[in-house]
Amino acid sequence: MSLINQTSRPNASLKPSSRRAETSRVYAHLLPIIFPEPTYKFLGLSLTRPLNPHCTALFDPLTRSAWIPSSGDATLLWQRGFFGKGDLSRSEPSWLARQINARKMKGKALTSEEITAKRRAERKQFKLDRAKAIAAAAAEAETAFNEQGRVIAPGIAPDGTRIIPSAATWKPTSAPVPSERSPLDVGPDEEEEMEPIQDLEHLQLSLQEAFFLVWALDCLTILHPQTNVSFTLAEIWNTFQNAHIPSLVPQPNAPSPSRFDNPFLVSYVAYHHYRSHGWVVKSGIKFCVDYLLYKRGPVFQHAEFAIVVIPVYEDPEDQANSPFKLQNAEPFTWSWLSTINRVNSQVQKTLVLSYITIPAESRVSPKVLSSPACFAHYSVREVVLRRFIPARMRD
Amino acid sequence: MQNHPSYPVLSQLLEKYPATGGALFQVYNDLTLAQKWIDVEVLDLPACKRAAIKGKRPTPDTDRVPSICIVVPCSLSESISTSWLRAAFTSLDPLPSEIYVVITSEDTSTVYYKISQGIVKPPV
Numbered sequence: 001m002s003l004i005n006q007t008s009r010p011n012a013s014l015k016p017s018s019r020r021a022e023t024s025r026v027y028a029h030l031l032p033i034i035f036p037e038p039t040y041k042f043l044g045l046s047l048t049r050p051l052n053p054h055c056t057a058l059f060d061p062l063t064r065s066a067w068i069p070s071s072g073d074a075t076l077l078w079q080r081g082f083f084g085k086g087d088l089s090r091s092e093p094s095w096l097a098r099q100i101n102a103r104k105m106k107g108k109a110l111t112s113e114e115i116t117a118k119r120r121a122e123r124k125q126f127k128l129d130r131a132k133a134i135a136a137a138a139a140e141a142e143t144a145f146n147e148q149g150r151v152i153a154p155g156i157a158p159d160g161t162r163i164i165p166s167a168a169t170w171k172p173t174s175a176p177v178p179s180e181r182s183p184l185d186v187g188p189d190e191e192e193e194m195e196p197i198q199d200l201e202h203l204q205l206s207l208q209e210a211f212f213l214v215w216a217l218d219c220l221t222i223l224h225p226q227t228n229v230s231f232t233l234a235e236i237w238n239t240f241q242n243a244h245i246p247s248l249v250p251q252p253n254a255p256s257p258s259r260f261d262n263p264f265l266v267s268y269v270a271y272h273h274y275r276s277h278g279w280v281v282k283s284g285i286k287f288c289v290d291y292l293l294y295k296r297g298p299v300f301q302h303a304e305f306a307i308v309v310i311p312v313y314e315d316p317e318d319q320a321n322s323p324f325k326l327q328n329a330e331p332f333t334w335s336w337l338s339t340i341n342r343v344n345s346q347v348q349k350t351l352v353l354s355y356i357t358i359p360a361e362s363r364v365s366p367k368v369l370s371s372p373a374c375f376a377h378y379s380v381r382e383v384v385l386r387r388f389i390p391a392r393m394r395d
Numbered sequence: 396m397q398n399h400p401s402y403p404v405l406s407q408l409l410e411k412y413p414a415t416g417g418a419l420f421q422v423y424n425d426l427t428l429a430q431k432w433i434d435v436e437v438l439d440l441p442a443c444k445r446a447a448i449k450g451k452r453p454t455p456d457t458d459r460v461p462s463i464c465i466v467v468p469c470s471l472s473e474s475i476s477t478s479w480l481r482a483a484f485t486s487l488d489p490l491p492s493e494i495y496v497v498i499t500s501e502d503t504s505t506v507y508y509k510i511s512q513g514i515v516k517p518p519v
Contacts, residue, residue, distance in 0.1 A: 060396050062409060063417035065501050087421065087503040088429040095429065200400065200428055206502040225396065244472065246414035263472065285471060285500040325474070 029080040064243045066210035074203035084203040095201040208271035258369035306349040315360030353383040408446040415445040418468035418499040442482040
C-alpha cells in the first residue's frame, strides 16, 4: 500500500500519533527479504525460509543505473529499506499520482512535492510582503525626516507595534482559491472516459544499491536492456566496473586492466560498509556530500550524518598511473572543508570524512579483482568533524 | 531507455555525446514531465561537448510571460571549470544573461544552479 492515495482518506487528516503508527506499519520491514516467524523448529533451528521477493531490474548504461520497470517491485524496494528513487519525484515515485491529482484538480491528498511547492509559494509571498513593508517603512522615515526633521524608528508604528512581518507572525493573506468549476467542466463521468495516463516514471537504483541487492541480499536480478537476458554475477561485476566508459550498450567483459581504484569499487565499499551497519544510505548531492545516513529512513527523520568519501592510495604510484581521477583523492583545501562543514551544520547534519584505503597493486595482486572477494582488502576509517567555538561552547 | 517517449527526440545527441547522455536524458525528462516546461527544444553545444536544453519555465502568476531559460546538464562524475561555463555562454545565440547548470546524480537526484555573468543582486 503506497502512502500516495487519491481515493482513500488522506493521511493529513489522521492524528500525528496514528500517522506515525501508520508510517511504522508501512515501513516495518528494513530489508526486502522478510524473515517470517518460525512456525516449526527442529533442534532449535528455524526451518522456515526467508521470503525473497525476487525483483527484476533493467541495466541502463547511459544513466549508469538499474531501472525497476514494475511498480510493484518499486514500491516494495522503497518500502523495505528505501532503495532507489523515482526519476521524476523527490523520493518515492509519485509522478503518476501528481498527474492524476492535477487532473482531478482536487488535490486533497497532496504528495510531498505539492506540499513543498505550497510551502515555497507561501514563503515567497511572505518575503514579498516583508520587502514591501520594509520599503514603506523606510520611505515613511524619509518623509518624516524631510518634513519635520523628526527621526522615527522605521518598522515601528506610533502605537509601538511592529509593522514589518516576521516569519513567526505572518499569515498568508489570501488562501489559494481553487479555480471555480463551471457546470460545463469535466464531470466525474467524463473523467473516466479520458485516456488513462501512461506512467512514464520508474524507480532508479544507483549501481551501488543495485549491486548490494544482487550480491549482498540476492533479491534482485538484472536484465540486459535490449535482450532481456539476465546477467550472471560475473557479468554484473564487470559491467558495473566498466560503467564509467561512455557507451550505449553494457560492457560485460572484464575491464583491462582491472584496477583497485575503479570509481564503482571505491564508492561501493563505502555504501556496503554503512548499509551493513544498518544505516539507510542515500545520495548526498543536495548537501555537497557523497552519502547521507538515515537512522530509519527519509520518511522518519532528517539524515543525521553526511558522508564524504575520501579515497586514499596506499601506493602513490597507483595514483600517478591512474586513468581515473577520483574526487577528493588530492589533498583538499581548508576553504573546501569549511564550506562543506558550514552547509551541513546549517541543516543540522554532522560531517563525517570517510577514508577508504585503496590497496597497492604491488602488495595485492590485481587478480583478486575478478570477484567481490577483493573488498576484504579495502579499509574504511571515519573522522567526524564538528566546529568548535571555545567562547560559546562552554555552556 | 529506447522505449521511453523522450528517446526519439534525444537519440541523435545521445549517440553524439554518450558521456553526458545520461544527464541529458534525466534533465530533459525532469523539465518536460515533472517541471512542465513548454516549448522545449534541445541545442547542440560542441564547445562544451554536450547538448543543452532551451525552454519556457512556467510562472505561477498568469500575467507574467514565461521566460526562456537555457539549461546545461552535467553529471556528478565530471569536473567543470569556469572556462567551460564561459564557453557555454559564448556558444549560445542570443547571449543569455544567465544559464542554469544542472548536476545530476546516478540515483536521479537533480540540482539546478543559476549561473549569471558577473555579480548579480538577489531578487528579494
